[in-house]
Amino acid sequence: MCRGYMLTFPRLRRYRITECFRADVFGMCCRILACWNLEIKATFSKMKKIHFVSNEGSYTGAPVFLVKLVKHLREKTNYRLLVLFARPGPLTQVLAQDDVEVIVSEKSRRNIAIPTKLYRRATHYLRYIRLLLLDRPDLVYSNTIANFGEVVLAGCLRIPVILHVHEGQHVAHKHRLRLRLACCFSAKIIVGSQYVNRVLLAVTKRTGQVIYNGVLPTNNGGKKKIKSEKPVLLGIVGTINPNKGQHVAIEAMRILIDRGVGVQLIIAGVSGDDAYFEKIREQVNQASLIGFVKFIGAVPDSVEFIDTLDLLLVPSFDEALPTVILEAFSLGVPVVASNVGGIPEMIEDGSSGFLFQAGDAEKLASCLAGVICDKRLLENIAKAANEVVRNKFNLNVSNAQIEYCINETLSQ
Numbered sequence: 001m002c003r004g005y006m007l008t009f010p011r012l013r014r015y016r017i018t019e020c021f022r023a024d025v026f027g028m029c030c031r032i033l034a035c036w037n038l039e040i041k042a043t044f045s046k047m048k049k050i051h052f053v054s055n056e057g058s059y060t061g062a063p064v065f066l067v068k069l070v071k072h073l074r075e076k077t078n079y080r081l082l083v084l085f086a087r088p089g090p091l092t093q094v095l096a097q098d099d100v101e102v103i104v105s106e107k108s109r110r111n112i113a114i115p116t117k118l119y120r121r122a123t124h125y126l127r128y129i130r131l132l133l134l135d136r137p138d139l140v141y142s143n144t145i146a147n148f149g150e151v152v153l154a155g156c157l158r159i160p161v162i163l164h165v166h167e168g169q170h171v172a173h174k175h176r177l178r179l180r181l182a183c184c185f186s187a188k189i190i191v192g193s194q195y196v197n198r199v200l201l202a203v204t205k206r207t208g209q210v211i212y213n214g215v216l217p218t219n220n221g222g223k224k225k226i227k228s229e230k231p232v233l234l235g236i237v238g239t240i241n242p243n244k245g246q247h248v249a250i251e252a253m254r255i256l257i258d259r260g261v262g263v264q265l266i267i268a269g270v271s272g273d274d275a276y277f278e279k280i281r282e283q284v285n286q287a288s289l290i291g292f293v294k295f296i297g298a299v300p301d302s303v304e305f306i307d308t309l310d311l312l313l314v315p316s317f318d319e320a321l322p323t324v325i326l327e328a329f330s331l332g333v334p335v336v337a338s339n340v341g342g343i344p345e346m347i348e349d350g351s352s353g354f355l356f357q358a359g360d361a362e363k364l365a366s367c368l369a370g371v372i373c374d375k376r377l378l379e380n381i382a383k384a385a386n387e388v389v390r391n392k393f394n395l396n397v398s399n400a401q402i403e404y405c406i407n408e409t410l411s412q
Contacts, residue, residue: 053140084128148179322343
């Protein structure tokens with residue numbers, strides 16, 4: 001499982017020498033090799049082995065943040081890093097190209113028979129136990145409660161675990177048993193927002209250390225301006241499922257079009273619920289919005305997609321701390337979001353963005369109609385949001401805080 005290290009030597013020319021001298025040369029070479037071997041072992045003994053476990057390798061919030069953390073730690077000389085992805089995805093190649101040791105499993109897959117699913121999970125966990133026993137990491141870092149099985153196994157082998165909880169109330173209550181088990185076997189818990197901490201306390205009676213996700217600040221200072229020509233381009237980025245509230249945005253689009261507001265909505269993301277996806281496509285057809293609402297599937301780079309927008313919409317019913325909002329802040333793209341979960345910790349309504357009541361399409365439409373016409377307000381909002389990133393959601397600060405937690409756990 002571990003990366004090998006190979007020593008090569010130049011080809012030695014043959015000389016006629018006595019057996020005694022030949023023995024001396026052989027002995028000297030053995031001593032040199034032994035010293036080098038001890039030096040290599042001493043170097044590796046000083047390096048701390050950390051296993052990172054990600055539930056998947058797709059471009060979603062928690063895996064993306066984990067990749068950024070691994071890239072930060074890769075620059076350090078005192079860590080040996082290995083990343084296990086429980087499901088394949090494009091992020092596996094991103095890390096592999098950066099010469100990070102990556103292992104890809106396939107713990108689960110959608111739309112497969114239960115026996116096949118059980119077999120995949122059993123195989124995955126047996127391989128993971130073998131990996132832990134062979135590599136004996138000093139620390140295991142899990143980026144979500146979805147990895148509760150890996151957390152429990154590492155804990156049973158007395159390997160310290162850091163559990164990073166990104167999930168909000170909806171997921172935490174649905175998987176409360178997993179969350180409780182994972183917390184029992186974790187040496188330290190990190191949470192993505194104050195909201196997540198409250199959810200964690202309610203479910204497990206435990207709290208974690210709040211470390212906000214971050215993005216790198218840009219130098220544009222929120223200078224992106226909404227284009228003067230119509231239509232104004234709105235966008236949503238995220239898995240297509242009922243919690244993300246795409247149907248609310250579509251209904252708001254219908255209201256805006258009926259009022260004569262020139263807007264277009266682009267929905268980016270893969271289907272997480274096929275029945276729901278078909279439902280909202282039918283919603284678009286019935287409202288005659290085919291020319292105004294487009295589904296473009298997954299985007300390889302959410303930052304590039306958000307940069308093409310005039311406004312980002314986040315109409316979710318539950319969110320811990322959406323990374324897409326931070327990416328929009330850094331690009332100077334104004335955000336209109338529902339006032340749920342950790343979003344109010346990110347957005348001050350009317351100052352760094354706009355909030356509306358979750359599920360209220362009428363309020364969302366009214367909010368959009370009001371702000372689209374006020375270009376100066378949008379520019380001021382964008383500048384304020386950019387400052388929020390610098391002062392509160394800076395990726396360099398987030399990575400440094402997590403690195404401190406890692407070192408603190410390793411020293412215990």
